[in-house]
Amino acid sequence: MSVQAVSSLGRCTHAIVRGIPDSLSQQALRMEDAGDVDTARARREHELYIRVLKDKLGLQVIELEADDSMPDAPFVEDVAVVLNETALVTRPGAPSRRKEVEAVKKALQDLQMNVVEMTDENATLDGGDVLFTGREFFVGLSKRTNQRGAEILADTFKDYAVSTVPVSDYLHLKSLCSMAGPNLIVIGSSEAAQKALKTMQQMSDHRYDKLTVPDDAAANCVYLNVPGKGHVLLHRAPEEFPESVKVFEKLKEHMLIPVANSELSKVDGCLTCCSLLINKSPNL
Numbered sequence: 001m002s003v004q005a006v007s008s009l010g011r012c013t014h015a016i017v018r019g020i021p022d023s024l025s026q027q028a029l030r031m032e033d034a035g036d037v038d039t040a041r042a043r044r045e046h047e048l049y050i051r052v053l054k055d056k057l058g059l060q061v062i063e064l065e066a067d068d069s070m071p072d073a074p075f076v077e078d079v080a081v082v083l084n085e086t087a088l089v090t091r092p093g094a095p096s097r098r099k100e101v102e103a104v105k106k107a108l109q110d111l112q113m114n115v116v117e118m119t120d121e122n123a124t125l126d127g128g129d130v131l132f133t134g135r136e137f138f139v140g141l142s143k144r145t146n147q148r149g150a151e152i153l154a155d156t157f158k159d160y161a162v163s164t165v166p167v168s169d170y171l172h173l174k175s176l177c178s179m180a181g182p183n184l185i186v187i188g189s190s191e192a193a194q195k196a197l198k199t200m201q202q203m204s205d206h207r208y209d210k211l212t213v214p215d216d217a218a219a220n221c222v223y224l225n226v227p228g229k230g231h232v233l234l235h236r237a238p239e240e241f242p243e244s245v246k247v248f249e250k251l252k253e254h255m256l257i258p259v260a261n262s263e264l265s266k267v268d269g270c271l272t273c274c275s276l277l278i279n280k281s282p283n284l
Contacts, residue, residue: 009134010225019066042263093144125149128172140173188216218244
């Protein structure tokens with residue numbers, strides 16, 4: 001395990017995002033009915049998220065157009081797993097989402113990434129089930145991701161250990177956890193979240209620090225390591241999860257950026273779901 005990989009966790013030059021279609025409010029997949037999505041508000045929240053990446057953090061943001069025939073397409077994280085110069089284009093677990101990969105694949109090719117496609121028809125993998133710690137991968141085995149998908153991920157990123165974690169009550173592994181720094185896992189407090197954490201701890205020969213938040217949904221954050229700004233964490237807004245935000249405020253070394261996600265969360269959208277983060281090394 002190279003030190004370079006751990007130190008490069010969160011390093012990012014580009015982000016791919018995708019607009020919110022009118023169809024999302026009625027047709028996006030959801031685990032349970034969490035109320036009607038206010039599309040105008042969802043777009044305002046999404047726009048603010050993009051502005052943080054672009055204006056506050058200086059990333060080059062590639063904005064793909066919304067498409068009404070793909071209501072779940074704003075959740076670009078699910079359709080690729082990107083590490084260094086390699087992008088594994090996934091085979092999403094929901095058949096209705098498989099055509100989302102085309103536009104993302106083209107954007108990755110335009111960035112001259114080494115694109116690997118998951119063509120095995122027995123494999124499914126959603127990027128929301130993939131937690132990369134900087135040292136290794138944990139892959140949630142969920143309704144959307146299976147063992148074969150995890151095996152293809154392991155074949156694609158051979159330098160890293162890949163361990164699988166059963167996920168039952170939630171859509172994805174990252175519905176209840178994420179990275180908040182090179183050695184720091186944010187985890188929710190529910191029994192399901194704590195069980196997933198225990199599995200990860202048992203699978204790994206590395207000891208991670210953990211930050212436990214009272215709300216599982218708040219455990220999904222976007223960690224970035226930005227030159228000149230250091231550790232940056234996008235987390236859910238205080239009006240959504242005040243108790244969890246108090247826990248984040250203990251991270252004195254981080255630049256904390258609260259981002260509201262009240263509308264997309266109604267269709268199981270987390271903060272990490274809405275961008276595909278890419279670290280392009282400068283062409284020499």
